């Protein structure tokens with residue numbers, strides 16, 4: 001598995017070295033541990049530079065991230081509901097968005113706006129094992 005090539009959208013994804021998708025899910029759905037993780041809604045274009053694991057500034061899942069912006073207590077409370085293993089990545093993405101938009105303070109309203117702009121609302125996406133059961 002360590003030396004194999006990932007298939008499907010995971011195989012052409014620029015995040016494959018830092019993410020790689022869930023191999024157990026790939027096996028459960030396709031019988032192939034190297035196939036795509038179908039639970040991921042990201043459709044990589046396939047022509048972006050690879051995001052290398054361990055590169056300077058690379059994100060590491062599971063690490064808490066110091067805040068670079070001011071977060072309201074309500075926005076911090078919202079972050080506390082996100083699973084700890086992914087919270088630091090979400091904080092980074094939100095603060096990157098705020099940087100691009102020139103926003104100084106992270107509020108619940110900003111978080112709601114970012115969520116509405118996401119191509120996939122993961123809170124409404126059924127887990128793969130429930131597909132076709134509604």
Ligand code: SF4
Pocket residue numbers: 009010011013014015016019020021022037040041042044
């Ligand atoms: S699960 Fe999604 S983000 Fe991760 S490697 Fe596969 S396509 Fe990329």
